[in-house]
Amino acid sequence: MPKNPHESDVAFIKALAELLNENELTELQVKREYGESDRLNVRVSRRQDVAAQYVAQAPAAAAPVAAPAPVAGTAAPAAAPAAVDDPADHPGAVTSPMVGTVYMQAEPGAPSFVTVGDTVNEGDTLLIIEAMKTMNHIPATRAGTVKRIMIEDGAAVEYGAPLMIIE
Secondary structure: OOOOOOHHHHHHHHHHHHHHHHOOOOEEEEEEEOOOOOEEEEEEEOHHHHHHHHHHHHHHHHHHHHOHHHHHOOHHHHHHHHHHOOHHHOOOEEEOOOOEEEEOEOOOOOOEOOOOOOEEOOOOEEEEEEEOOEEEEEEOOOOEEEEEEOOOOOOEEOOOOEEEEEO
């Protein structure tokens, strides 16, 4: 019998970490129950790789938009309008306060909180962002009309990503 009864758990956790690396996974969670009062809950994750993934996606998305402009004309004038057209710089932009998953309605099958053309008041719920199993209602920061919705239901968003425009 081993000196420590849970010595095998340490080996199990090391094996999970190896499995995570070998299969290029970002997270792995396992629950084991040995009895009523003896259980093991393990979550192994690579936080660094997840953050790098979000950072890598933003420049990749911006590159195709900027690439056609130099082909069509001169590079200097085309670069200035692209920066002005950035939705995050719009004065009525509602940006994501966190990283998470966007839900446009309270539950599946329910109507969306808002659609393009809807009039909203300051504080009205625009959408929900799920982060770490918590549903966060995102309120309108100002009263106005929803002019543009830039995300889709179920999409992953980053901190600071533009969600919609209210004018």
